Amino acid sequence: xxxxxxxxxxxxxxxxxxxxxxxxxxxxxxxxxxxxxxxxxxxxxxxxxxxxxxxxxxxxxxxxxxxxxxxxxxxxxxxxxxxxxxxxxxxxxxxxxxxxxxxxxxxxxxxxxxxxxxxxxxxxxxxxxxxxxxxxxxxxxxxxxxxxxxxxxxxxxxxxxxxxxxxxxxxxxxxxxxxxxxxxxxxxxxxxxxxxxxxxxxxxxxxxxxxxxxxxxxxxxxxxxxxxxxxxxxxxxxxxxxxxxxxxxxxxxxxxxxxxxxxxxxxxxxxxxxxxxxxxxxxxxxxxxxxxxxxxxxxxxxxxxxxxxxxxxxxxxxxxxxxxxxxxxxxxxxxxxxxxxxxxxxxxxxxxxxxxxxxxxxxxxxxxxxxxxxxxxxxxxxxxxxxxxxxxxxxxxxxxxxxxxxxxxxxxxxxxxxxxxxxxxxxxxxxxxxxxxxxxxxxxxxxxxxxxxxxxxxxxxxxxxxxxx
Amino acid sequence: xxxxxxxxxxxxxxxxxxxxxxxxxxxxxxxxxxxxxxxxxxxxxxxxxxxxxxxxxxxxxxxxxxxxxxxxxxxxxxxxxxxxxxxxxxxxxxxxxxxxxxxxxxxxxxxxxxxxxxxxxxxxxxxxxxxxxxxxxxxxxxxxxxxxxxxxxxxxxxxxxxxxxxxxxxxxxxxxxxxxxxxxxxxxxxxxxxxxxxxxxxxxxxxxxxxxxxxxxxxxxxxxxxxxxxxxxxxxxxxxxxxxxxxxxxxxxxxxxxxxxxxxxxxxxxxxxxxxxxxxxxxxxxxxxxxxxxxxxxxxxxxxxxxxxxxxxxxxxxxxxxxxxxxxxxxxxxxxxxxxxxxxxxxxxxxxxxxxxxxxxxxxxxxxxxxxxxxxxxxxxxxxxxxxxxxxxxxxxxxxxxxxxxxxxxxxxxxxxxxxxxxxxxxxxxxxxxxxxxxxxxxxxxxxxxxxxxxxxxxxxxxxxxxxx
Numbered sequence: 001x002x003x004x005x006x007x008x009x010x011x012x013x014x015x016x017x018x019x020x021x022x023x024x025x026x027x028x029x030x031x032x033x034x035x036x037x038x039x040x041x042x043x044x045x046x047x048x049x050x051x052x053x054x055x056x057x058x059x060x061x062x063x064x065x066x067x068x069x070x071x072x073x074x075x076x077x078x079x080x081x082x083x084x085x086x087x088x089x090x091x092x093x094x095x096x097x098x099x100x101x102x103x104x105x106x107x108x109x110x111x112x113x114x115x116x117x118x119x120x121x122x123x124x125x126x127x128x129x130x131x132x133x134x135x136x137x138x139x140x141x142x143x144x145x146x147x148x149x150x151x152x153x154x155x156x157x158x159x160x161x162x163x164x165x166x167x168x169x170x171x172x173x174x175x176x177x178x179x180x181x182x183x184x185x186x187x188x189x190x191x192x193x194x195x196x197x198x199x200x201x202x203x204x205x206x207x208x209x210x211x212x213x214x215x216x217x218x219x220x221x222x223x224x225x226x227x228x229x230x231x232x233x234x235x236x237x238x239x240x241x242x243x244x245x246x247x248x249x250x251x252x253x254x255x256x257x258x259x260x261x262x263x264x265x266x267x268x269x270x271x272x273x274x275x276x277x278x279x280x281x282x283x284x285x286x287x288x289x290x291x292x293x294x295x296x297x298x299x300x301x302x303x304x305x306x307x308x309x310x311x312x313x314x315x316x317x318x319x320x321x322x323x324x325x326x327x328x329x330x331x332x333x334x335x336x337x338x339x340x341x342x343x344x345x346x347x348x349x350x351x352x353x354x355x356x357x358x359x360x361x362x363x364x365x366x367x368x369x370x371x372x373x374x375x376x377x378x379x380x381x382x383x384x385x386x387x388x389x390x391x392x393x394x395x396x397x398x399x400x401x402x403x404x405x406x407x408x409x410x411x412x413x414x415x416x417x418x419x420x421x422x423x424x425x426x427x428x429x430x431x432x433x434x435x436x437x438x439x440x441x442x443x444x445x446x447x448x449x450x451x452x453x454x455x456x457x458x459x460x461x462x463x464x465x466x467x468x469x
Numbered sequence: 470x471x472x473x474x475x476x477x478x479x480x481x482x483x484x485x486x487x488x489x490x491x492x493x494x495x496x497x498x499x500x501x502x503x504x505x506x507x508x509x510x511x512x513x514x515x516x517x518x519x520x521x522x523x524x525x526x527x528x529x530x531x532x533x534x535x536x537x538x539x540x541x542x543x544x545x546x547x548x549x550x551x552x553x554x555x556x557x558x559x560x561x562x563x564x565x566x567x568x569x570x571x572x573x574x575x576x577x578x579x580x581x582x583x584x585x586x587x588x589x590x591x592x593x594x595x596x597x598x599x600x601x602x603x604x605x606x607x608x609x610x611x612x613x614x615x616x617x618x619x620x621x622x623x624x625x626x627x628x629x630x631x632x633x634x635x636x637x638x639x640x641x642x643x644x645x646x647x648x649x650x651x652x653x654x655x656x657x658x659x660x661x662x663x664x665x666x667x668x669x670x671x672x673x674x675x676x677x678x679x680x681x682x683x684x685x686x687x688x689x690x691x692x693x694x695x696x697x698x699x700x701x702x703x704x705x706x707x708x709x710x711x712x713x714x715x716x717x718x719x720x721x722x723x724x725x726x727x728x729x730x731x732x733x734x735x736x737x738x739x740x741x742x743x744x745x746x747x748x749x750x751x752x753x754x755x756x757x758x759x760x761x762x763x764x765x766x767x768x769x770x771x772x773x774x775x776x777x778x779x780x781x782x783x784x785x786x787x788x789x790x791x792x793x794x795x796x797x798x799x800x801x802x803x804x805x806x807x808x809x810x811x812x813x814x815x816x817x818x819x820x821x822x823x824x825x826x827x828x829x830x831x832x833x834x835x836x837x838x839x840x841x842x843x844x845x846x847x848x849x850x851x852x853x854x855x856x857x858x859x860x861x862x863x864x865x866x867x868x869x870x871x872x873x874x875x876x877x878x879x880x881x882x883x884x885x886x887x888x889x890x891x892x893x894x895x896x897x898x899x900x901x902x903x904x905x906x907x908x909x910x911x912x913x914x915x916x917x918x919x920x921x922x923x924x925x926x927x928x929x930x931x932x933x934x935x936x937x938x
Contacts, residue, residue: 026587027580028541029571032534034584037599040532063509065501065621066535066604067557072497085563088536090573092558093608102498104559111496115503118495130506135535139562152534 001335004272009216013145013267020275020335022266023146031144031151038336041283043262047133047156049185049280050257053178059129059158064111066134067102073110076235082202083107086138088151104137109203109228109254112159113236120161120240120250127167131158147263148220148469155258161238161250168227168251172208175225175255176445179210182257183222186278187386188212188264189394190222191417192445193464198426199442201254205229211441211466213397214267217415219441219466222264225255268390275337276359276386279379284318286311286375287333291326291345303349307342307368315375334359339382340375358382404435404454407465411437415467421451423460431455438467470804473741478685482614482736489744489804491735492615500613500620507805510752512731516602516625518654518749519726522647528598528627533580535603536571542579545704551671552576555607557620573606578672578697578723581628582705589630589709589719596636600627616732617689617938624727630707630719637696637720641677644694644724645914648679651726652691655747656856657681657733658863659691660886661914662933667895668911670723674698680910680935682866683736686884688910688935691733694724737859744806745828745855748848753787755780755844756802760795760814772818776811776837784844803828808851809844827851873904873923876934880906884936888913890920892929900924907936 001019005012017023022039035043051061067090074080083106090102105111116128133156144150158175162168176192183190190210200207201224210223230249232238238250262281269276279285288308290300301321308319318338320329326343333341337359344354348365356366356378362385366374397416401407410418422428422440429440432455441464449462470488474481486492491508504512520530536559543549552575559571574580585597602625613619627644631637645661652659659679669676670693679692699718701707707719731750738745748754757777759769770790777788787807789798795812802810806828813823817834825835825847831854835843866885870876879887891897891909898909901924910933918931 024584024587027534027584028538029534029536032536034534035532037529037531041530043532044530060506061510061513062506063504063512063623065496065498065503066606067498067501067621069497087563088559088571089561090557091560094554094556094610102557115493115496118493137535141563152536154532 001274002272005215005267005270009214009267012215012270016266016270016274016335017146020337022262025146029151031140031149033146033150035154038283039262042265042277042281043154043259045281045283046186046261046265050156050178050182050261051131051133053182054131054156054158057129057174057178059131059160061132062130063132063134064105064108064115066105066137068105068111070101070103072114073103076110076203076232078231079109079203079235086140088137088139106138107136107254107256108132108157108159109232110236113232113238113252116159116161116250116252117236117238120238122241123163123243126161126163126240126250127171128161129158129171130160131156145469147259147266153258155256157254157256159252159254161233161252163240163242163248163250165227165229165251168229168253171253172225172227172255175253176208179223179225179255179257183210183212183261184387185280186261186265187383187390188222188261188268189387189391191464193442194445195442196424196429196440196463198429199440201226201228203228203231205231208445209442211417211464211468212264212268213394213416213466214264214469215393217397217467219417219468220260220264220267221468222260223255223257226253228252228254268393269386270337273331274335277337277339278383278386279339282337282339283316284333284336284338285315286317286340286342287329287338288317288319289326289329289333289341289343290319290321291343293345296346297321300344300346300349303368304342304344304354307354307371311372311375314372340378342371360385401454404437407437407454408435411467417441417464417466419462420454420465421460422463423453423456423458425453425456428453428455432465438465440465441468470743471741474684474736474739478683478736481684481739485735485739485743485804486615489806491731494615498620500609500618502615502619504623507752508731511734511746511750512623512728514750514752515655515730515734519625519647519651520600520602522651523600523625523627526598526643526647528600528629530601531599532601532603533574533577533584535574535606537574537580539570539572541583542572545579545672545701547700548578548672548704555609557606557608575607576605576723576725577601577626577628578701579705582701582707582721585628585630585719585721586705586707589707591710592632592712595630595632595709595719596640597630598627598640599629600625614938616728616735622727624725626723626725628721628723630702630721632709632711632717632719634696634698634720637698637722640722641694641696641724644722645677648692648694648724648726652679652681652730653856654749655730655734656852656859657691657730657737658856658860660933662911663914664911665893665898665909665932667898668909670695670697672697672700674700677914678911680886680933680937681733681737682863682885682935683733683938684862686866686936688886688937689729689733689736690937691729692724692726695722697721697723737862738855739806742800743804746806746808747852747855748808751806751808752785753802753805753807754784755786755809755811756798756807757786757788758795758798758802758810758812759788759790760812762814765815766790769813769815769818772837773811773813773823776823776840780841780844783841809847811840829854870923873906876906876923877904880936886910886933886935888931889923889934890929891932892922892925892927894922894925897922897924901934907934909934910937 023033204226233249453460492502673695702718922929
C-alpha cells in the first residue's frame with residue numbers, strides 16, 4: 001500500500017486491516033469479522049504477553065461458560081440496567097424453547113461471582129485472582145468498526161475478590177501498573193483517567209480507564225479497571241468468615257483489555273507502507289531476505305541460512321527464499337510490520353556481514369559473528385523510536401481550553417485531549433453534550449488541579465474532554 | 470483421595486475432577502462446567518502442543534465468529550439435517566428480536582466455507598489449511614459429563630481446501646498422522662476406525678475416528694477427521710480456476726480434537742492417588758519439596774533453590790516451601806499429577822544429591838551436578854511406563870466374538886472393543902442395536918480382514934463393536 005493515514009485515517013485503517021491480513025469483514029454477521037492468520041497471531045501474542053504479566057502477579061488462568069441464565073444475570077440491579085439493552089439472548093435449543101433464556105456474556109461478573117461465592121469460604125481463600133482470554137458479546141446498534149467496536153469482542157478479563165475494600169483498591173492500583181507495563185511494551189502512550197460517575201462501569205464504585213489518541217485525534221479507551229466494592233458480593237452472596245469467625249462480604253475488582261490494544265498498535269504505529277508491530281507481538285520478528293544474483297542462490301543460502309537457524313531458536317524468524325525480487329519481499333514484510341529484516345548478498349556475506357534493517361528504516365551493517373548480541377540492541381532502538389514518534393503525536397494532541405469558544409476551536413481544528421474545568425454537575429455535563437464538542441473522559445490520575453467550570457464558572461476540577469471512539 | 474477407579478469409575482472420575490481442580494460442575498447451566506486453573510492450564514498446554522504440530526505441517530491459526538446466520542447455516546442439506554435438533558439459537562438482541570436468527574456454531578464448516586469461497590480464487594490459493602482453538606455449542610439432551618459430553622465443547626478444529634479429491638484424501642492421512650503423534654505424546658493407546666456410512670459426519674464422504682478404551686471398558690471417541698469431498702464446496706460455492714482457466718469446486722476436509730483428549734488422559738492414567746499428567750501438558754512439570762528439620766530451612770533452601778532456579782529456565786517448576794509437612798506436599802502434588810518431584814533434606818544436599826521421584830513412584834538418587842541431563846531420561850522412563858500400563862489395559866479389552874452369544878457374554882463381562890463380522894447392511898446393524906450390545910464403531914484402518922456377518926452369516930468385513938460414551 002501507499003497511503004498516508006493522516007487526514008485519511010478511516011480509509012487507511014480499513015485498507016491496512018485487509019491488505020496486511022488482520023481481519024476480513026465480509027463475514028455475514030455485522031460486527032463479527034474473521035480474524036485472519038496474521039491478525040489473530042498478533043492478537044494471540046499480545047494476549048500471551050499480558051497473561052505472562054498476570055501470571056507473574058499471582059493471577060490464575062481459567063475459563064468460564066459463555067452462557068449466563070437470565071435469573072443469575074439479573075441479580076445485580078445496576079449492572080443489568082447497564083447491559084439489558086445490549087445483550088444477545090439464546091432462547092432456543094434445537095426446535096424447542098429453552099426453559100430459561102440465556103445471555104451470551106457481555107462481560108463475566110455475573111458468570112463468575114456465583115462461583116466465587118462457593119470458593120470464598122474463609123479469609124484463607126482470599127484473595128482470589130483469576131482471568132480468562134475469550135470473547136464477550138454485545139448487540140451493538142452503533143456503527144461497528146473492526147477491532148474497535150463489534151458484536152464479538154475478543155479480550156482478557158481479570159476478576160478478583162478481597163477481604164477488605166482497601167485491598168480491592170490496592171489491587172486496582174496493581175492492575176493499573178500491569179496495564180501500564182503492557183502498553184509501555186507496545187510503545188503506546190496513554191493517560192489513566194478516572195471516569196465521571198455517569199460513565200463508570202454498571203455496578204462499580206469507580207472506574208479507571210486507559211485512553212490514547214488515534215491518528216484522527218479521537219481518543220480510544222484501551223483498558224478499564226473497576227473497583228466493585230461489595231456491590232456484586234451482596235448480589236451473589238460472596239461471603240467469607242474472618243479470623244474471628246464473623247461473616248463478611250468480599251470486595252471485588254475487575255479489569256480488562258480487548259482487541260482494541262491491537263487496534264491502537266496498528267493505528268498509532270502504522271505508516272504509509274503498512275504496519276509496524278512491536279517485537280513482542282509480531283508473528284514474525286525477524287525476516288531474512290537473501291539477495292540472489294546470477295544463480296548464486298545456493299552459495300548465498302549456504303552462508304545466510306545458518307545465521308537464520310541460530311537466531312530462530314531465540315526469535316520468531318522467517319527465511320524468505322520465495323521467487324520474488326528483493327524489493328517485492330521488502331514491500332510485503334513492511335506491509336506486515338515485521339520489526340527486523342536481515343538482508344545479505346554474496347559480497348556482504350563473503351565479508352562476514354549482513355545488513356540489519358528495522359521497520360523504521362534504520363540500517364546497519366553487522367558482522368555475522370556479532371549478530372546475536374546486536375538483536376536486543378536493534379529491538380531496543382526500534383522500540384525507542386516507535387515510542388518517541390507515538391509520544392510526539394500524542395503530545396501534539398494535548399490541549400487546555402479556558403472558554404467554550406477555545407474548546408470549540410480546538411475540537412474543530414485539532415481534536416485530541418482537551419483539559420477544561422468542570423464543576424462536576426450533571427447540568428454542566430449535559431450543557432457540554434449539547435455543544436457537541438466531545439464527552440468528558442474524567443479526571444486524570446495524579447492530577448488534582450482545581451479549575452473553574454468552563455460552563456458555569458463555579459469551582460471545579462480539571463477534567464479531560466475529547467471526541468472518542 | 471484414596472479411591473480405586475476400577476469397578477468405580479464414574480465416582481472416581483467425578484471425585485478426581487473436583488479434588489484435583491479440573492472443573493467445577495456447580496455452574497448453573499447444565500453441561501457448561503467452569504474450568505478451574507489446574508484443569509484449564511492442562512487443557513491449554515494440551516492444545517498448545519497440538520497447535521505446534523499443526524503449525525509445523527503448514528496450518529495457520531485463525532479465529533472465526535461464534536454466530537452463523539440461519540440462512541448460511543442451512544445451505545448444506547445433509548449437514549443441517551444432522552445438526553438442526555441440537556443447535557442453540559440466538560434470537561434476540563437487547564429487547565428486540567433479531568432480523569435473522571443466529572446459530573451458535575456447533576462446528577465451523579458453515580462459518581468458514583463462505584469465507585473460503587472468497588479466498589480460493591485460483592489454484593495458487595490452494596491448499597488453504599487453517600485451524601482455531603475455541604468452543605462449539607450443542608444443545609445436548611443426553612446426560613452430560615464434564616470433558617466428555619457437554620453443551621460447551623472446547624476444542625481445536627482444522628479445516629482445509631484442496632484442488633483435488635486425491636489431495637483432500639492425502640490430507641486426511643496427514644491429519645491421522647498428526648493426531649497419532651499427539652496421542653503418542655500423551656501416552657494414550659487408540660485405534661483409528663472408519664465410521665460406517667450411518668455414523669459419518671453430516672455432509673462428509675467418509676469419517677475416520679480415534680477411539681480409546683476407558684477404565685469402565687466403554688470406548689471414547691477422541692478425534693475425528695472427515696473427507697468432505699466437494700459437498701460443502703458446492704453448497705458454499707468454493708470454486709477456483711485451474712491452470713487452464715477452468716472453474717472447479719475445491720475438495721475439503723475437517724478434523725478436530727476436543728477436551729475429551731484431557732478426559733482420556735485423566736481417566737486412563739489416573740490412579741487411586743489422583744492424576745498422572747504427561748510431561749507435555751502438566752502445568753507444573755517438576756515440583757521441588759525441600760525437607761526441613763530443626764529450623765534448617767535457610768540452609769536447605771540455600772542449596773536446593775539454585776537447582777530449582779537453573780531448571781525453571783527449561784521446565785515449568787514449582788518450589789513448594791509452604792508450611793505443610795513433606796508427606797502432605799507429596800499427597801497434594803500426586804493428586805495434581807505432577808510428573809516429577811525433586812526432594813532433598815540437608816543430608817542429601819550436603820552430599821551433593823537430591824532424590825528424583827516420578828509420579829509412577831520410581832525413585833532415584835541423583836547428583837545435583839548431573840540433574841539437567843537426568844530430567845529428559847526421567848521423563849522418558851515416566852512416559853514409557855505410562856504408555857505400557859495404558860497399553861496393557863487397552864490390550865486386555867480387545868476381543869473377538871464369533872457368535873451373538875459370545876458377543877453378549879463378552880460385553881456383559883468385560884466390555885472393551887469386540888471384533889465381529891458384519892455384512893454392511895442396515896438390517897443387521899439394527900438387529901445388533903436391538904441386542905443392546907453396543908454400537909458398530911466401524912472398520913479398523915489397515916485391517917482388511919473378511920468375516921461372515923455375526924447376524925445373517927453372509928460375507929462381510931471385520932468391524933469393531935463397543936459400548937461407547
